[in-house]
Amino acid sequence: MATRLVPSTFSASLHSLASRSSMAMVGLVSCSPKTLTPFSLTKSFNFISLSTTRKPLTKSLQVRSVSTPAEGVTVFDDMVSGTKRKYYMLGGKGGVGKTSCAASLAVKFANSGHPTLVVSTDPAHSLSDSFAQDLTGGTLVPVEGPDSPLFALEINPEKAREEFRSATQKNGGTGVQDFMNGMGLGMLADQLGELKLGELLETPPPGLDEAMAISKVIQFLESQDYNMFTRIVFDTAPTGHTLRLLSLPDFLDASIGKILKFRQKIASATSAIKSVFGQEETRLDAADKLEKLRERMVKVRELFRDTDSTEFVIVTIPTVMAVSESSRLRASLKKENVPVKRLVVNQILPPSASDCKFCAMKRKDQSRALDMIRNDTELSSLELIQAPLVDVEIRGVPALKFLGDIIWK
Numbered sequence: 001m002a003t004r005l006v007p008s009t010f011s012a013s014l015h016s017l018a019s020r021s022s023m024a025m026v027g028l029v030s031c032s033p034k035t036l037t038p039f040s041l042t043k044s045f046n047f048i049s050l051s052t053t054r055k056p057l058t059k060s061l062q063v064r065s066v067s068t069p070a071e072g073v074t075v076f077d078d079m080v081s082g083t084k085r086k087y088y089m090l091g092g093k094g095g096v097g098k099t100s101c102a103a104s105l106a107v108k109f110a111n112s113g114h115p116t117l118v119v120s121t122d123p124a125h126s127l128s129d130s131f132a133q134d135l136t137g138g139t140l141v142p143v144e145g146p147d148s149p150l151f152a153l154e155i156n157p158e159k160a161r162e163e164f165r166s167a168t169q170k171n172g173g174t175g176v177q178d179f180m181n182g183m184g185l186g187m188l189a190d191q192l193g194e195l196k197l198g199e200l201l202e203t204p205p206p207g208l209d210e211a212m213a214i215s216k217v218i219q220f221l222e223s224q225d226y227n228m229f230t231r232i233v234f235d236t237a238p239t240g241h242t243l244r245l246l247s248l249p250d251f252l253d254a255s256i257g258k259i260l261k262f263r264q265k266i267a268s269a270t271s272a273i274k275s276v277f278g279q280e281e282t283r284l285d286a287a288d289k290l291e292k293l294r295e296r297m298v299k300v301r302e303l304f305r306d307t308d309s310t311e312f313v314i315v316t317i318p319t320v321m322a323v324s325e326s327s328r329l330r331a332s333l334k335k336e337n338v339p340v341k342r343l344v345v346n347q348i349l350p351p352s353a354s355d356c357k358f359c360a361m362k363r364k365d366q367s368r369a370l371d372m373i374r375n376d377t378e379l380s381s382l383e384l385i386q387a388p389l390v391d392v393e394i395r396g397v398p399a400l401k402f403l404g405d406i407i408w409k
């Protein structure tokens with residue numbers, strides 16, 4: 001028989017919330033130290049949504065939100081309304097559930113009538129695992145199940161990296177180092193050394209794969225064939241990559257700007273250099289390619305900053321570490337002028353009539369982390385979406401639909 005433990009204040013408040021909830025079928029499970037599983041997806045689909053945006057929770061759980069949607073408009077109403085194309089970027093710390101949230105959002109959009117594309121730009125893809133379908137190969141793959149068309153795409157970061165290298169290498173030849181060394185002969189040699197350009201070009205800067213992946217998606221979405229998609233959901237790489245991606249245009253600006261300056265110098269040295277080295281045509285071509293690359297990176301950043309069409313949704317879990325990282329992410333995104341309105345707190349312990357010791361401890365921890373969010377200057381103004389922890393992996397469209405219906409309300 002299950003050992004019953006005294007519920008913590010937190011679980012008690014959740015419990016009372018659950019019993020007051022008008023959302024049918026609330027699953028409350030008792031939990032013994034032997035059976036730590038807090039909730040069962042397999043046995044029943046009885047869950048409670050913990051979203052605080054529509055109904056205030058008990059005091060201890062309530063999270064202030066200065067940007068609450070207008071009366072009667074739910075979080076998802078706001079996200080789903082309109083046929084103009086919208087981009088949703090989901091990002092956050094590694095392993096918090098970005099992919100599950102992104103995939104479930106994409107399924108929800110498709111089931112709400114939006115032809116949707118979900119793209120993974122995380123170098124460690126898990127979209128295929130999430131949909132339980134092979135989405136590798138870098139092409140659009142139709143996802144079976146939703147009411148409206150849903151396509152998924154995993155972009156191969158290795159390919160993006162190759163593209164970068166080929167843009168910076170001459171004729172598949174000896175590489176950028178050579179390009180720079182060649183240009184740096186004579187009086188330019190010392191100055192080039194200072195720039196460390198060889199390093200930049202041989203080792204693509206972090207975040208570049210992802211930026212290129214996104215820029216590719218933008219490129220093909222601009223074509224007529226892909227006009228149909230009205231919702232694009234990005235499952236992005238963990239925090240650090242995203243931030244570096246946003247600072248890429250500046251980084252490339254600084255580096256490429258210097259290359260272009262040298263290019264001018266070389267051009268003015270004209271025929272003497274031409275006749276001696278005979279290769280600067282190729283080198284200048286490489287500089288052109290780099291400049292184009294920079295332009296594409298600028299476009300990506302512009303997309304991230306476009307408040308009309310884009311929203312970055314931070315996904316986190318209720319731990320002090322994840323919340324701290326989310327706070328820093330929000331601060332950096334603010335600095336980069338990236339619009340953020342919502343914060344998903346995933347994997348929240350579901351209500352329980354009686355907690356085992358482990359669950360009670362966990363619940364206390366989660367309560368502390370939720371308090372942190374409430375008091376955090378960066379996070380407290382965001383609409384909070386709470387998603388419960390379920391005891392099985394969310395895989396395949398039916399499970400994603402189920403998760404989506406809990407999270408995106």
Ligand SMILES: Nc1ncnc2c1ncn2[C@@H]1O[C@H](COP(=O)(O)OP(=O)(O)OP(=O)(O)O)[C@@H](O)[C@H]1O
Nearest residue numbers: 094095096097098099100126347388389390393394
């Ligand atoms: N609400 C949830 N309840 C139970 N398990 C979950 C929940 N959300 C995510 N998971 C599980 O957590 C694991 C990590 O989730 P997911 O791959 O979505 O995270 P991620 O942030 O995209 O990870 P990464 O940063 O490695 O790409 C998966 O096994 C997923 O099934």
